[in-house]
Amino acid sequence: MTEIEDFAGPFWEGLNRNEFRVPSCDDCGTVVFPPGPICPECGSDELTWGEIDPVGTLHSVTQQHRTPPGFDSPIVLGMIDLDAGPRLLSPIDAEYEQLSIGDRVRIEAVDYDFAFDRGPRADDPFFTAVVVDDV
Amino acid sequence: MTTATVAGISTLPNDTYDAEERDMAATVLGDALDDAAVEPGDVDGLYMPKPRPWTSQKFFSTFLTRWLGLDLDRSLEVYTGGTSGGTAFRSAVADVRSGAVDTAAVLAVERNSTVETDDYFEYILGIFDRQFQSPMGPSIPAVYAQSLQRYCYEHDVDRETIATVVEKNRRNAESNPDALFYESAAPTPAEILDSRPISDPLRLYECPAPTDGAAALILTSDGSDDVDVEVTGIGYDHPPSHLIGVRGESMSRLPAAAGGTEAALDDAGLDAEDLDVLEPYAPFPHVEAIITEEMGLFERGEGARAAADGRTATDGEIPVSPSGGCIGRGHPAMVTPLINHAEAVRQLRGTAANQIDGARSVLTTSEHGHVDGMNAAVFEVKR
Incomplete structure (x- = not known):
């Protein structure tokens, strides 16, 4: 089979x-x-x-005020163009007002604690972006 | 090839309705058949977007077929988000052109008044990548907010200029009795930018209000007795894009808008400059601007400034959304594409609420996700 x-x-x-x-x-x-x-x-x-190495550049960013049930509000999301090529959507662990297009960020693993059913990934970590100055 | 003629149209004003979807659907279908002077027994094709998941009646087209005694050679109930109505229409045109169908009914109905906001947000989570995106809790405005951000950044467009697109469409809606914001004073750019933030930098008045609605069109292979409105072009394009754009391409670009409209214009044998009116599916103001840029009507970054300068107003060089569009009319997403088509037909019949003098060709669009895919249609009058 x-x-x-x-x-x-x-x-x-x-x-x-x-x-x-x-x-x-x-x-x-x-x-x-x-x-x-x-x-x-x-x-x-x-x-x-x-x-x-999951470092990249902030392509764009938003602060979403209304969120689905089970999620904190607001949430900060961005599109990140990784130096390695791909673009991904990611939460960003930063204040919206502190972020600008072009900021350098790195993706890091974080524990997942929102009430969303991830199915077979339920026990896996998720990821977030943090601002980095030195890469 | 047989020409597809729009023989009949009907729309309900965008509003809140207590009626059941079946009664709304049958009402617009009956009115469109009357407008076309066609009997229900003549309908041999039924095409519709699948009503939203929160619609209690499932198998909607099958239900209608028996309820109304239709005997069909083709039927289609399709769901691909905001493109659905346009895809149903495109399929109907293709079947009339091929001779598979002689009288096609294209129908859409939607009631957003029946869905709780939390339930809607949970549904929307499901359109994102379940493994890599949904777990972070995104919404649709959160995606469009980022393309707006990028558009303003790349082209040095200020927020007041973007707000003039909203102001224009709300002004157009003031005099359209079918619009949710009919006879409702258009907000000023300052008021638009003072409305509450939805997903920064997008503000409430820049987002389309969800409403209830229904619309129907009748396509025939043998024309009509008076003014013939023909569907001369249909097109579609879906580059490799799902909500975060095409790899390596800025979010301020909408490749599907370029591809879909070019395909429809090629089919019609027209250039974008030949068009008299645009009725695009543009749920957010920068999307309307970018669509006009992707069509080559304005330089990149100039689409929003064109609205600010009145170039896309009803008396401008290329009127865009004279009906008010998604922002002025309200937005039942399954129905919006057919409302755009009906508005195109009204312009060509000379019966539009905001009539553009001498209009002979109109282009409409519909899109889904973040304009990941786009349908376009060209309507022309043959007198």
């Missing part, structure tokens, strides 16, 4: 050790995030997992 692969499994296993593990395309070098079955740039399925 065909085995169904947990395509992002190694990411969450890595995050449990505060490592940011992602697949990269063997053919074109694209770092694939969220981790998936193929390279979204060239379509290759030759992917190799490795650890990257």
